[in-house]
Amino acid sequence: MASESTRVSGLAVRYATALFDLAEENKVIDRVADDMDALRAMLDDSEDLRRFIASPVVSRGDHLAGILALADKADLCDETRKFLGLVAGKRRLFALPGMIRAFQRQLAKRRGETSAEVIAARPLSDRQMVDLAARLKQVVGNDVTINASVDPDLLGGMVIRVGSRMVDTSLRSKLQRLSLSMKGVG
Incomplete structure (x- = not known):
């Protein structure tokens, strides 16, 4: 595959x-x-x-x-x-x-821009896109073009990929981590 x-x-x-x-x-x-x-x-x-x-x-x-x-x-x-x-x-x-x-x-x-892939649980508003682009510009150091898509399976939050870096704040991932940690306790 x-x-x-x-x-x-x-x-x-x-x-x-x-x-x-x-x-x-x-x-x-x-x-x-x-x-x-x-x-x-x-x-x-x-x-x-x-x-x-x-x-x-x-x-x-x-x-x-x-x-x-x-x-x-x-x-x-x-x-x-x-x-x-x-x-x-x-x-x-x-x-x-x-x-x-x-x-x-x-x-x-x-x-001279950096491209960011953003997958959100629901569509981002124009204001959210502007705020996210500004925040990513602070982190990356240059202008960021956001390519946004929607994945309702995330349940909430978003996944952001900039180059080889990824930040996953989705509710789905948090629940998976919680489930794994609970399995380790028992």
Whole structure:
């Protein structure tokens, strides 16, 4: 399983690098970055979309038609649209979330920002995002771009990853630690 994850990660980085280079060459990096943010939000919000891109039973033609219809409806730029068409044509849509993350990491690195993955039990308000970004900037020392997602299984709290560092303040983890310590007592 670990090698499968590594293979998908490497694939995602290669595709993201190609998109990043193309966007930079065509001087549309900001537009493509906005498109990647929009795609990530769509994927976060729609279980149906996540199932669609991950499904191996959907034909290549249906994947292509579906993702291009989404791109048209979302008014994505030509570079993003062509990229999505290529990814669907190569049957690589399952790796799209990783491609988006890899693209955003490259963009943050280019801008001198640090990227933080934040998984919360419920959506963070705009004010919470601003406060969290300010606090992370104090800790890290430079601007922090937050990529937030929601995992209701956390029950409460959040998990924050910045580079190789991780802070897990989720209620689920606290309950697991308590359960382990209780087993040690008996």
